[in-house]
Amino acid sequence: MAGPTTAQRGDSKRVKSKLRLQTKLGLKPKSRPQQKQKSSGSGPPRRGGRRLPSRRTLILSAVAAVLVGGAAVWALYGSDWLRATQVKVGGTEVLTRGEVRDAARVPLGAPLVSVDTDAVAARLRAKLPRIDTVRVERSWPHGISLKVTERRPEALIKQGAKFVEVDAGGVRFATVDKPPRGVPFLAVEPGKANGPTASSLRRFGPDRLRKEAVRVAAELPAAVRKETRTIRVRSYDSITLELTGDREVVWGSGERGAEKARTLTALMKAAHGADHFDVSAPSSPAVSGS
Known part of the structure; x- marks a missing residue:
């Protein structure tokens, strides 16, 4: 490694001589000025390579947010612009x-x-x-x-001179003076129950039987529904439809309603003059009358 040059050695000697002279004269040697660190630029310090906002900027942002929030609250609650009219x-x-x-x-x-x-x-x-x-x-x-x-009425219950409308869920929701057209009447007959019928009523109750009848009404084909005058319920599995022209349909229980509806539609098309239809067992229906 190369040593100091002649010029550097000379400079060093002169500095030492100057320091000795200052010491003899009682003068305090001046310290060499420290080299200032290079700054990366003016402004606030950086964190993670990003310049942090100054305190003044933060205060101004907070004040602006408060003003905007206050204006929004006033517009929503205090002004006449956004009121329910x-x-x-x-x-x-x-x-x-x-x-x-x-x-x-x-x-x-x-x-x-x-x-x-x-x-x-x-x-x-x-x-x-x-x-x-x-x-x-x-x-x-x-x-x-x-x-x-x-709510749409699926059945009607006669109550004196008025009529109670019942929806598909069995909810009695309105009492009207005149029955709406095309809606069948519902007749639950607990007073006539005896034997198995009475047992069914005790087990299910009139409300449950009423829901089953309304369920039948909701599943009737539109053409059959228009001709249905009364849905009569004697027990859970003894529901009959009384149609115009003194015709009757034995429906049975409210189960397999969609299948029974399809079977009844086919029977009524095939046997125009029949007055008794039995679809309680839709896989083996029966027709009688002429």
Whole structure:
């Protein structure tokens, strides 16, 4: 390795001589200035190769976020821009839109965001049993939308001079003065029950038998349904249909309803003059009368 050059040795001697002279004169030798570290640039320190935001930037960002959040809260709750002023109703058939609006009791004038849509739906179902399902939605900026689906009567129960409508689930949801057209009557006869029939009623109860009859009504082909006047229930497995023209269909239980419906449709097409059909065992049906 090469040693110091002649010039370097000379410089070193001069520095040493200067230091000795300063010592004799009582002067404090000046320390050599430290070399400043190179800076990577002005601004805040970096972390992981990324420049960190300054304190001022963080404060300004926080203030801006608070202002934006406050403005949003004021717009939703304090301003007149987003308030419930309209109620739109759709899907009604028997019910009127006014009936639905009155039962919903939407708080008009309240901030739209504060309207409790679940509470509105609960009020509608409680006040109007005819409603099967309801969807309550906010319609920005000023509306509440009520979309209802009404229950459909599958059978009727005569109650004095009025008629009770029963849906496919056996729910008695409305009492009307006039029976709707094309809906059969339902007759459950516990008073006439004796022997096996009485045992069936004790086991299942009138409500269960009523549901079975409504289940039969819901599975009837459209053409047969139009001609069905009464669905008579004597026990769980003794359901009969009374059709126009003094015709009768022995249905049996409510089980295998779709298969029985297909069999009955085929029988009625093949035997136009028959007045008694038995599809209680759909694999081996019977027809009589002429």
